[in-house]
Amino acid sequence: MDKYTEFVAAVRRDINCLSDRDRMTKKNGLVRLDKTLRKESDHTLVSRLFAEELHKPLLSCFGDGMEKVREVALGLTMHLIVETKIVTGEVLNDVLPLLLAALLGRFRVLPFPESSEELRFRFLECLVELTKLPGLDVSPYSHDLFDGLSKALTDSFPDAKKQACALIADLCKIIPPNKVARSGKLLLPNLLANVQHQHWKVRKSSVECLMYLISASTENYTMLEEIFPILHQLLNDRHPTVRHALAQLLIKLVSTGLTSHWAQERIDFEAEEEQLMQFDRYEHRLLYLLLNSIVDQDEVHVGKPALEGFTGLADLASEYWKKSEVRRLRRAKNMERAQAKVEAQLQAEQVEGGSTVASSSSSTEEEDIDAEVVDDHGNTEEEWQFPDFDSIIDAHALNSSNVMDLKSHLPSVFHDASTSATTVPNARMCFYVARHAERLLPQCLGNLIQWTSDLRIGAARLLKIFLVFLHRNAKDKVDTILVHLYKAIEDEDAAVRKSVETCAQNLSVFLQDPGLIVAAMSKHLNVNLSSSAYLPDKQAAQHWDGQNDEYWGETTVNRAKVRVSSSSEKNKEKPFVAISVENKRQVLKILAQILTVVTYESLSGEILSQVIRFLEEATTLDELLATIVELLDGMLIANSKSASSKKRTTASTSSSSSSSSSSSAKLSVQLVETSAEKKKALQEEWPRLFDILLRCKSSVDPMERNSNPEVAHILEKSDAAIQYLASEICGCDVPDVYRMHLSSQLAVLLENADQQQWPEQSPKRAIFDLLVKNSVHAISPEHLDRIVPVLAKQASTALGAPRHQDDEKEAQGVSARARVDILGILHFLVIQSKQHDVVKQGLQKHALFLFEEMLMPNASWRPGQSHNKIRKATMVCIHQFLELKLISIEDLSTVFPDMLPILKTCMDDSWSPDNRMVATLVVTLVLNTLPEQQKIQDEHLRDLYPELLKRLDDSQDEVRVVTCKAFVSFFRALPEKWSANLYQYILTSLFIHFDDPNPKIQFAVQECLEAALHHNLEVFIQEAEKASPKAVHAKQLEDLIAVAKNLQECG
Structure with a gap:
């Protein structure tokens, strides 16, 4: 065995x-x-x-x-x-089908046969390790693998999801692209669901899996239509690692698309969407997402890596663009050559044979369409005069002459905080974006005005970098960009407003053509490119009918309302025109940001004059005052601060260079020239700027400074701008600026003002007030000769003459507030006469005219509370005239008969104790002023004493005290043989008020009686003795009687 x-x-x-x-x-x-x-x-x-x-x-x-x-x-x-x-080896390959079936069988069916999450994870782990074994070919089983993994992606266990994503990524690397394309679509629905998973690690793994899945085969790019909505959502993912994975996905897809064989034919924007090449349909959309990643809030983990990847893509895209252009020119040359051959043969042969020749020629045309051409003269392709493609690309580079100035305005993603270095976008990056700007920019601008806050914030950040890449190439799109900036400048989100302000500044800095921007704004404000006169008339676009008033519309996309502007064809018929106050304010706010960073070297006199014309038009609307002062602050003060900051940056850079001494010398010359350019430009236009500031100041009430923040803001900014004009441009103090402006503009301002009253809403009245009050030290007799008739006319209560033959007559006089303002100017001049002899002499010269034409008509009684204020203001002026002796005795004697009824009316004003008091004071001054030889006539005294007696019964003790002083002057002014009965009647009233409980009244009446006893001692003693038994203060009365008797005995 x-x-x-x-x-x-x-x-x-x-x-x-x-x-x-x-x-x-x-x-x-x-x-x-x-x-x-x-x-x-x-x-x-x-x-x-x-x-x-x-x-x-x-x-x-x-x-x-x-x-x-x-x-x-x-x-x-x-x-x-x-x-x-x-x-390993053959043994493993033999058992591989059974092994894969056993492993996939644990999760290929839903619900999962394998109930244990840990075991499902280990089965997936086993598959991952299998794919890493050398010599093992799993591609024949790709469909089964992808089908099983599509189910594994639905696992509730996050680690299993991540393991499935990692396995899919590995399979896409080792399985042939055609098989990935056939089977990979099974994975897409569940992958997209995992991209929106709550765990960021699952989302990251899913995004990486999508990267390998789609880039594995060009056929998989058709999946992008389903993926794009999810990719847009990932731009706002809360975890930076997921957004970093998204950026890498976009870089990979664009890189793969550019290097694919079918991507050599470049995009044609005039072609229909269905006719575009597959990648060309998605390239601009992927690029849009990638640019969004570059401007991500997390610059370290997302923005800078995305920018680095985009730099490589731009180089790659430029190379393939040059190849595609060569191929396009080659095809055109071949087709021209083939067409010439066909035409030559058709001319030589008969029509019947020509069709055959033509068909055979067209069959060979497609074969040789991309072949290298040798023309009839034997010239090869290299000898053709192809365009210099590198020069075309280099033309999109930033202007090298002012790169240092541009660096400070580049978005922060271009700056490296650790090394303090700045990366300037190269020509290829700018060229790549410019080629796709026709499709990228409208999408960005459209999102800038959408309802969703995240969309607007992202679009605002993206537009900043668009303007950097496009720079001078944005000239054709200035109008569209400005219109969308107008809409977004007053966004409810502060982050959007801040980004839009930066976009407006970048547009000015990188476009480097302020004249083009101002010209576009001229159309939007409907103001012609021409110089402006003083106080221009309003030129609103009234010819637009009601349906054209709203430039922005709404449409519904996927059940959601979306803001849209008019279509391009409709825009040609209906351009944007700022008709409403809101639209004008938006335009001026954008202009303010542009002027903050503009260089005065680039501003011609015509452009600056047109900008001032915008402001002159806008000052006719009170709602725009705050915006105007902000614009002037940016144009004058903030612009100077920005220039100073650039000086320091440039100076530090120059000093750190090897040739520091020579660079510093050149720098100082440059800075002096820059300052001189600005000063020269503003010296020619400062009167108009100063006039605008005067109108802004004069259109608000200074008394509301503490209660109204907007008024305080307008006054503060206006004063600061005036101070800047005086010190930096005119080289003098603020009063001197007012003096120069008064000398140059008074004649224009007061033209026909002595014959016709200013309209109610005219700013001339307030400007006149400011000029007079701020330049009183410079007023000459000639000025006063011109000012006094204007004061009289503008405060006149007479009917005004019609302005035009077709106009109705003006209402009786101007409003009460306007007349009070004019009287305030006169009162100011009267007070200033204490310090300025020229003013005093001028008022004395015109005193009679002012009394007859201005003061007495306005002091006359008219019903209404507003007229009550006018009477009060007038009586105060009359009192000051008399107190400061600005009217001669002869003139006072002349006007007193006509003034007495007016004084009696004011003394009897039941609703205004102030008027009663001031009128009584005026009576006292008149009685004291007229000398012995020009005493008041007896009949006037008889008219006057009843009103004085009424005032002894006034409800205000202060009026009663003043009345007693008036009686003192009255008794001194009485002729010797005046009516004894009337004298007796007056004494009887005085003895009654002598018992008043108020000590002040008692003392005042006592002084009055002391003056009265000298007129007729006999009658006084007789009336005093009658009153003495009933008197509360008998001791004082007895003393008066004793004095009178002593005088009588001496007498």
Whole structure:
């Protein structure tokens, strides 16, 4: 008996136990057999035993009902095949069908025959190890493997899912592509389900599996239609490792597609979708996803690896583009040559024979279409004048002259924080994106205005890098880009707004053509490219009908509302026009970001003038003031800060170079020239900018600074911009700027203002206010001669003349607020006359005119609370005129008869104690001002005293005190032979108020009586003695009587 026979006899009983129905017998036999085979040192005996006796009963144990049996059987199998490699070569290939069937049988049917998760995982592990064995060909069983693994992908055990994905990836590497293409589609549904699994490791393994599955065969690219929606979701996966796997998947698919034999014919955008080559239908969509990965938030783990892979793809794509262009030109040359031959033969032969020749020629045409051509002159293909493809690609490189300036605006993914180095996109990368921009950019811009926040955020980040790659090649797309930026600049999400602001800046920096941007904005704002006059009229696009007011529409895609812009054909008929205030604000916000980074060397005078024209148009709308001051802040101050930052960056770079001294010298010259360019540009336009700032300041109420943040913001930004214009551009102080502006613009501002009142919404009134108040130190007599008639007209209550023949007459005067503002200007001038003699002399010169044409008409009584405020403002001005002696005695005597009824009306104003008080103060000043020789007439005094007596009964004690002072002046102004009865009547009222409980009133009445006793001592003593018995303060009254009697005795 040989050794093998003895070995078989020793284990026969245990082998037979594997077929026993009793589970314990089977288990014990299998355990003993496992120990025996593991101890046997002669591997030849074990291998022969496995092939002849053991493999069938052992593999049948995989389906046993006892878990221990299945576990030991699987362990023994892996020991023999995988661990010790006892069973190899022909033996393994012979038993491979049964082995695969046994392994796949544990999870190929749903529900799984194998109930244990751990064992299912080990069965998959066994398959993985089998595929790694050398010399083992599993490709004939690819369909069975993929079918079984498609079921394994549905396993609830995450480790089993990952093991199945790893096995699929390994199979795709060793199985021929045609078989992968035929059987791989079985895996796709369950793989896509696992891509959305809750465990990130499962998602990562599924993505890697998809990478190998699709790239294994070009035929599998048809699966991309089903995969793309899932890939878009993975862009926002919460784990960076999954997003990194996605980037690697995209790089692999694009690389495989580019290197495939059918990818040499490049894409033709004018062709129908069905006519495009297979990869060409998906290349731009894969590239879009890859660019999204480059701008991923996790730059270290996702963005930078994706950018590195994209760099290699760009090099590969450029090479294949050159090959495809050569092939296309070769085909065109061959077809031209073949066509020439056919035409020559048709001319030489008869028509009947020509058809045969033509058909034979076309049959050979396809055979030689790609052959290298030698033309009729013997010139080979190398001697043809092909375009310089490298020059075409290099033309897409960033401008090398200002790369240093561009580096600071590159997205952070191009910067290496560890080495402080910056990677500048090369020409091939830019060329690759530019070739597909026609399809990539609309998708990005479309997502920028969608409803979903994640889509908008991703699209905003992507647009930043698009503008970098396209740079100068975005000229044809500026209009479309701007329109979408307008819509997104006021997004509800702060991250989107921030990214859109950066996009606007990148558009300006990398396009390097601000004139093109301003021209596009001119169309959007419907403002012609022409210089602007002072205070331009509004030119809104009123010719658009109602149905064209909304540029954006909505459509429904897969039951979801999607925002869309008009189609390209419709856009030609209906371009975007900013008609509403909201649209104008959006345009100005984008313009503000562009001006923040623009260089003044690239701004021509015409462009700067047009930008200012935009602002002049916008200042007519109060809703745009905050946006305007933000724009001016970016244009003046923020732009200067950005330039300073560039200076420091460039200076540090220059100083670190080998030729630091010469570079620094050149740098200083460059910086001086840059500053001079900006100063020169703004010096020509500063009056218009200053005028815009004045309009912004004048359109808000400074009293609301503390209560209204927007008003505070407008005033703060306006003041800062004015300060910048004064110090940096004009080289003077802020008051001097107002003086220069007043001298240059006053005549234009006040044109016809003394004949026609300004409209209610005109900013001229507020600008006039600001100019006068801020440049009072520079006002000349000529200025006042021009200003005073304007003040009178603008505060006039008379009917205005019609502006045009077809217009109705203006309402009576202007609004109360406008008149109060004008009176405020006059009051300011009156107060300033204390410090400025020129103002004082000018007001004295025009005092009579102001009283007759402005002050007295506005002080006249009219119903309404608003007119009450006007009367108060007017009386205050009159009081200041009199107090500061700005009206001469002659002029005051002239106007007093007409002014007295007005004063009486104001003193009797029941609803305004302020008016009563100010009017009483004015009466006092008038009585004190007129001298002895020009005293008030008796009849005027008779009209005045009843109103003064009424004020003694006023509800306000302050008015009563002031009235007593007025009576003091009244008694001094009385003629000697004035009516004794009226004098007696006044004294009777005064004695009554002498008993007032308020000490202030008592003291004021006492002063009044002291002045009154000098007029008629006899009547005073008589009335005082009558009042004394009833007086509360008899002692003071007796003292007055004693004084009067002493004077009478002396007298």
